Amino acid sequence: MDISVIGGTGEEGFGLTLRLARAGQHVIIGSRSEEKGAATAQKAVEILGGDARVDGTTNELAAERGDVIFVTVPYAGQADIYRAIKAHVAPGKIVVDCTSPLATAVGGRAWHVIRPWHGSAAEAAKAILDPGVKMVAAFHTVSGEQLQDLERPMDSDVFVCGTDKEAKAAVGKLVDLIPDLRWVDAGDLTQARIAETMTALLISVNRAYKIHDAGFRVTGRQAWGRPGA
Amino acid sequence: MDISVIGGTGEEGFGLTLRLARAGQHVIIGSRSEEKGAATAQKAVEILGGDARVDGTTNELAAERGDVIFVTVPYAGQADIYRAIKAHVAPGKIVVDCTSPLATAVGGRAWHVIRPWHGSAAEAAKAILDPGVKMVAAFHTVSGEQLQDLERPMDSDVFVCGTDKEAKAAVGKLVDLIPDLRWVDAGDLTQARIAETMTALLISVNRAYKIHDAGFRVTGRQAWGRPGA
Numbered sequence: 140m141d142i143s144v145i146g147g148t149g150e151e152g153f154g155l156t157l158r159l160a161r162a163g164q165h166v167i168i169g170s171r172s173e174e175k176g177a178a179t180a181q182k183a184v185e186i187l188g189g190d191a192r193v194d195g196t197t198n199e200l201a202a203e204r205g206d207v208i209f210v211t212v213p214y215a216g217q218a219d220i221y222r223a224i225k226a227h228v229a230p231g232k233i234v235v236d237c238t239s240p241l242a243t244a245v246g247g248r249a250w251h252v253i254r255p256w257h258g259s260a261a262e263a264a265k266a267i268l269d270p271g272v273k274m275v276a277a278f279h280t281v282s283g284e285q286l287q288d289l290e291r292p293m294d295s296d297v298f299v300c301g302t303d304k305e306a307k308a309a310v311g312k313l314v315d316l317i318p319d320l321r322w323v324d325a326g327d328l329t330q331a332r333i334a335e336t337m338t339a340l341l342i343s344v345n346r347a348y349k350i351h352d353a354g355f356r357v358t359g360r361q362a363w364g365r366p367g368a
Numbered sequence: 369m370d371i372s373v374i375g376g377t378g379e380e381g382f383g384l385t386l387r388l389a390r391a392g393q394h395v396i397i398g399s400r401s402e403e404k405g406a407a408t409a410q411k412a413v414e415i416l417g418g419d420a421r422v423d424g425t426t427n428e429l430a431a432e433r434g435d436v437i438f439v440t441v442p443y444a445g446q447a448d449i450y451r452a453i454k455a456h457v458a459p460g461k462i463v464v465d466c467t468s469p470l471a472t473a474v475g476g477r478a479w480h481v482i483r484p485w486h487g488s489a490a491e492a493a494k495a496i497l498d499p500g501v502k503m504v505a506a507f508h509t510v511s512g513e514q515l516q517d518l519e520r521p522m523d524s525d526v527f528v529c530g531t532d533k534e535a536k537a538a539v540g541k542l543v544d545l546i547p548d549l550r551w552v553d554a555g556d557l558t559q560a561r562i563a564e565t566m567t568a569l570l571i572s573v574n575r576a577y578k579i580h581d582a583g584f585r586v587t588g589r590q591a592w593g594r595p596g597a
Contacts, residue, residue, distance in 0.1 A: 250555060252562070294587040298569070326479060326572035333481070333569040340527070340562040343555035344586060347595040352588035357573060358523040359581035366576040 142313070143205025145169040145198045145212065145224060148179045151237060151278070152211035154286025156183055156193060161289065162316035165192040169201025169224075176201070186289070202227040207309065211237045211278075214253075214260055215244035221267040230271025233306045236261040236331075237278040239338035250343035252336045259331035261300065273306035275299060276331035279338045280355050281320070292318060295354035298325040298334040308366075323357050324366035371542070372434025374398040374427045374441065374449060377408045380466060380507070381440035383515025385412055385422060390518065391545035394421040398430025398453075405430070415518070431456040436538065440466045440507075443482075443489055444473035450496040459500025462535045465490040465560075466507040468567035479572035481565045488560035490529065502535035504528060505560035508567045509584050510549070521547060524583035527554040527563040533595075552586050553595035 142159055146152045147168030160166045160183060168183070170176035173196055180195030187193070202208055202224040212220050217238050228234060238260035242251035257263040261276035268274070277299040285293055297314045299322050301307035311322035325334055337355065344353045371388055375381045376397030389395045389412060397412070399405035402425055409424030416422070431437055431453040441449050446467050457463060467489035471480035486492040490505035497503070506528040514522055526543045528551050530536035540551035554563055566584065573582045 250559070323573055324576040325569055326576060330479070330569060330572050333565045333572075336562045337566065337569075340554055340559060340566075341586075343559050344552055347553040347555060350588060354587040356585045356587050357570075358583040358585050359579060 140206045141165050141167060141204055143167045143169055143201040143208045145201060145208060145210045145220060147195070147201070147211070148175055149211055149213075150283030151286065152209070152283075153179060153183070154283045155209055155211060155278070157186060157289060158286055158317045159313065160191045160193045161187055164313070164316070166194075167201045167204050168193065168195040169198035170195065171198060173197045198224055199227045205232070207233045207235065207313065209235045209237060209278075210264065213244065214238050214240045217260060218263065218267065221264050225268055228268055228272055230269045231273070233273045233275060233309060234264070234268065235275045235277050235310055236264045237276075238264070239279045239335045241339060250339050250346060252339045258329060259335050261328055261331040261335070265328065273301070273303040274328055275301035275303070275306050275310045276328060276334060277310055277314070277322075279335050280341055282352060282354070285352060293320045294356070295319075296321050296323045296357050298323050298337070298355075300325045300328050300330040300334055302327045304366075369435045370394050370396060370433055372396045372398055372430040372437045374430055374437060374439045374453060376424070376430070376440065377404055378440055378442075379512030380515065381438070381512075382408060382412070383512045384438055384440060384507070386415060386518060387515055387546045388542065389420045389422045390416055393542070393545070395423075396430045396433050397422065397424040398427035399424065400427060402426045427453055428456045434461070436462045436464065436542065438464045438466060438507075439493065442473065443467050443469045446489055447492065447496065450493050454497055457497055457501055459498045460502070462502045462504060462538060463493070463497065464504045464506050464539055465493045466505075467493070468508045468564045470568060470571075479568050479575060481568045487558060488564050490557055490560040490564070494557065502530070502532040503557055504530035504532070504535050504539045505557060505563060506539055506543070506551075508564050509570055511581060511583070514581060514583075522549045522583075523585070524548075525550050525552045525586050527552050527566070527584075529554045529557050529559040529563055531556045537595075
């Protein structure tokens with residue numbers, strides 16, 4: 140399986156690239172600039188060691204090559220990026236939107252959100268792509284900085300929202316490849332309307348305590364098996 | 369200090385009553401019916417033992433007597449209850465709104481929310497009361513059922529939102545009286561726009577795993593002291 144990370148040169152995207160490549164996956168970093176994509180892939184290989192399988196290219200080519208396509212871009216540029224890759228994302232592929240509609244996109248505060256017309260950034264993205272693409276929303280509350288700090292355990296759950304259960308479980312499997320992360324089935328894609336805003340709440344908590352690594356865990360999981368089991 | 373619980377005969381309110389009274393607080397249960405309030409207080413004393421200080425009365429009298437006034441009512445009746453107690457809540461008092469605007473209020477699903485005109489149910493409540501009342505929002509993601517199960521540890525954090533820092537800290541102290549609960553300063557009252565919706569996400573998680581006791585913990589707290597410290 141090939142994994143693409145659109146916006147893979149950013150904090151969150153590069154962190155995801157490092158973690159997934161370290162777990163043995165082949166990751167293709169997408170960037171607006173092919174050179175920057177290639178240079179960032181080179182940097183990832185230097186950090187991870189020679190066995191790591193990371194390539195870098197344009198967002199469009201990365202979208203074409205990935206079986207699972209993560210999109211980790213700021214909300215302000217999200218729609219443009221989706222329109223740019225649209226023709227390159229074949230029906231049946233899994234796209235994982237990681238966007239939170241923070242108010243910083245319109246000059247506001249990072250602990251506030253704006254309300255996307257479609258309900259959530261993930262639903263807005265789904266409306267741009269071919270209807271046959273399987274859209275999943277995840278990784279909103281996991282910090283890019285922590286993902287990049289490979290020596291440090293991640294103490295977080297990842298809320299995964301999606302209407303296609305198999306696609307959601309496939310993304311959940313990738314989450315569980317990253318040590319100490321655990322996926323939580325948060326419901327269908329519309330639940331991203333809540334999960335995306337939780338990023339802003341975490342930023343508010345960080346602000347209140349002057350820290351920068353707050354995260355969420357879900358409790359009450361003693362009895363959990365697979366979702367729906 | 370006297371603590372009132374408006375709607376104290378409901379699941380969440382009765383659970384809060386039991387936990388706070390067990391921690392040694394004097395709790396006044398408010399109900400639409402004085403008789404029902406008194407009977408529920410009697411039931412609490414029977415559960416907790418003769419030392420417990422729990423009284424029951426009308427919502428109006430409970431509001432008048434409490435220094436801290438919890439309001440634990442379904443969203444469908446929330447505005448009516450606030451209008452009923454409005455004249456009885458003196459400026460300077462602390463009111464803790466525990467409402468989540470679940471779509472069940474309008475015949476929808478418990479894992480969906482509706483959007484209050486004021487941004488959050490807590491801000492809507494604040495708009496009804498005297499501007500001198502100190503409004504705090506909390507306890508949205510803690511289950512009433514678990515609060516009532518006194519032998520079972522609560523594995524949850526309580527997100528506390530409020531603009532008055534002293535009021536928020538006073539409510540935080542009450543949270544910390546309940547074993548295994550921990551308060552988290554989630555920011556000002558507008559953050560209730562996010563915290564209130566997280567109830568619906570938990571219900572969605574419960575639904576996905578066929579469980580009923582999912583809760584939230586915030587991680588990254590090793591470095592935490594008091595908010596703003």
